[in-house]
Amino acid sequence: MNVAILFSGGKDSTMALYRAIAKGHDVKYLFTMVSENKESYMFHVPNIHINDLIAEALEIPLLKSKTDGKKEKELDDLENALIQLKDKGIEAIYSGALFSTYQKSRIDALCEKHNLKSIAPLWHVNTKEYMREIVDLGFEVIISGVFAEGLDESWLGRTITKESINELIAIEKKHHINIAFEGGEAETLVIDGPIFKKRIKIVESEKQWDVDNGIYEIKKAILEEKSF
Numbered sequence: 001m002n003v004a005i006l007f008s009g010g011k012d013s014t015m016a017l018y019r020a021i022a023k024g025h026d027v028k029y030l031f032t033m034v035s036e037n038k039e040s041y042m043f044h045v046p047n048i049h050i051n052d053l054i055a056e057a058l059e060i061p062l063l064k065s066k067t068d069g070k071k072e073k074e075l076d077d078l079e080n081a082l083i084q085l086k087d088k089g090i091e092a093i094y095s096g097a098l099f100s101t102y103q104k105s106r107i108d109a110l111c112e113k114h115n116l117k118s119i120a121p122l123w124h125v126n127t128k129e130y131m132r133e134i135v136d137l138g139f140e141v142i143i144s145g146v147f148a149e150g151l152d153e154s155w156l157g158r159t160i161t162k163e164s165i166n167e168l169i170a171i172e173k174k175h176h177i178n179i180a181f182e183g184g185e186a187e188t189l190v191i192d193g194p195i196f197k198k199r200i201k202i203v204e205s206e207k208q209w210d211v212d213n214g215i216y217e218i219k220k221a222i223l224e225e226k227s228f
Contacts (some may be wrong), residue, residue, distance in 0.1 A: 001025050001026065001091050001092055001117075002025075002028050002089050002090050002091050002092075002093075003020055003025045003026065003027055003028065003032050003090065003091065003092045003093070003094055004027070004028060004029040004030070004063075004085045004093055005017045005020060005027060005029070005030050005031070005093075005094045005095075006031060006032075006033075006094065006096070006107070007030035007031060007032050007051065007055075007062070007106075008048070008051075008093045008096070009031060009032075009047065009050055009051045009054050009159075009189050010043070010096070010144075010187060010188040010189060010190065011096075011134055011139065011188045011189060011190055012097070012098060012101065012122060012134075012139045012179040012180075013095070013096040014095025014096075014139065014190040014193065014195075015096060015121075015122060015130075015134060015139075016094045016095060016096040016119075016120070016121055017030070017058075017094065017195065018137070018139075018193070018194075018195055019094070019121040019122070020094045020121070021195060022200045024152065027060055027084065028064045028089070028092070028135070029059070029060065029062070029063050029074060029088070030050060030051070030055050030060050030061070030063070031057055031062070031063040031064070031065065031081055031085060032051045032062060032063070032064045032065070032228075033064075033065055033066075033067050033077065033078060033081065034048055034064050034065065034066050034067065035048075035067050035068075035074065036047075036066070036067070036068050039063075042193060044174050046144045046145040046187045046189075046215045046216070046217070047144050047189050047215075047216075047217065047218050049218075050189060050218055050221055051131070051198065052199055053065070053221055053222075054132060054190070054191075054200060054225060056195045056198070056223060057197060057198040057199065057223055058195060058197065058202055059197050063081070063084070063085070064136045065077055065078075065081040065084075075106055075110065075170070078106075078107075078110060079110050079113075079114075081112065082114055082115060082116060083109055085116075086114050086115075086116060090116065091116065091117060092111075092116060092117035092118070092119055093107065093111055093116055093117070093118055094117065094119045094120075094121065094160050095107050095118070095119070095120050096120075096122055096176065097120040097122065098121060098122050098123065098124070098125060098130075098180055098182040099124065099178070099182045100182060103121055104118075104123065107120075124147060124175070125180075126167070127178060127179050127180040127182075128169065128179065130180055131160070131165050131168070131179060131180055132162065132165060134160070135160060135161060135165065136166070137193065137194055138192075138193055138194050138196070139152075139190055139191050139192070139193035140155055140159060140190065140191050140192035140199075141159065141188050141189070141191075141217065142158065142159050142160070142188065142189050142191060142202075142216070142220060143155050143156060143157065143158050143160065143185035143186050143187070143188055143216065143220075144156075144157075144187045144188060144189040144215060144216045145186060145211045145213075145214065145215040145216065146186045146213060146214060147161050147184055147185060147186065147187075147211070148175065148183070148185035148186065148213075149177075149187060150171040150175035150176045150177060151177070151186055153207060153209045153214055155186070156207045156214055156215070156216040157189060157204055157205060157207065157211070157216040158217065160188070160227070165179070166173070178215050187215075190219075192220075196226070197226070198223040198224060198226060199223070199225075199226050200221050200224070201221060201222050201223070201224040202218055202220075202221050203219075203220040203221055204218075204219040204220040205217060205219055206219060
């Protein structure tokens with residue numbers, strides 16, 4: 001089956017890609033919605049410009065569509081992207097939705113409207129098992145934004161490890177966050193993993209902190225050869 005991945009560069013869309021490959025589906029495209037609104041309800045924003053490099057590292061073509069990121073209206077932009085993918089022979093859309101009914105229901109509805117199959121392979125995963133699986137598989141995931149109580153500036157740019165997952169579990173108990181960040185507590189970026197042909201090397205970055213939230217902005221990154 002010819003599929004495309006709604007791709008943000010974060011852990012969930014990358015894991016959706018990983019699952020699609022594991023299923024034996026032919027991943028023809030990654031497609032990214034580039035939102036001008038950092039408060040987008042549907043789409044990832046921090047470091048979205050790195051997706052070009054990630055796609056090159058994965059050796060999968062990337063299609064990008066712009067959106068104003070306005071609530072509900074951004075769905076029109078997503079629909080136009082799905083129509084283009086359908087015209088290119090895509091039969092199914094993979095997304096990295098975990099628990100967000102808002103996101104999944106809208107993707108499902110648009111796919112059904114255009115006779116595309118909507119696949120969310122991570123839907124309602126056990127969050128602790130899921131986070132540990134990401135690390136065990138060898139994905140290198142960094143935190144590119146934090147937006148919740150209990151997550152301070154020190155988390156920006158950190159790599160998710162078994163130790164940091166234990167820290168997140170402790171924070172979850174105290175502050176009731178979702179440790180997989182499905183509630184918007186944090187954003188992530190994947191810079192390496194078992195499906196990467198090359199690794200993303202961050203050359204220049206900057207932490208931008210504003211009272212109780214912030215982002216880890218990547219100013220410059222390059223591709224680095226891997227030794228398999």
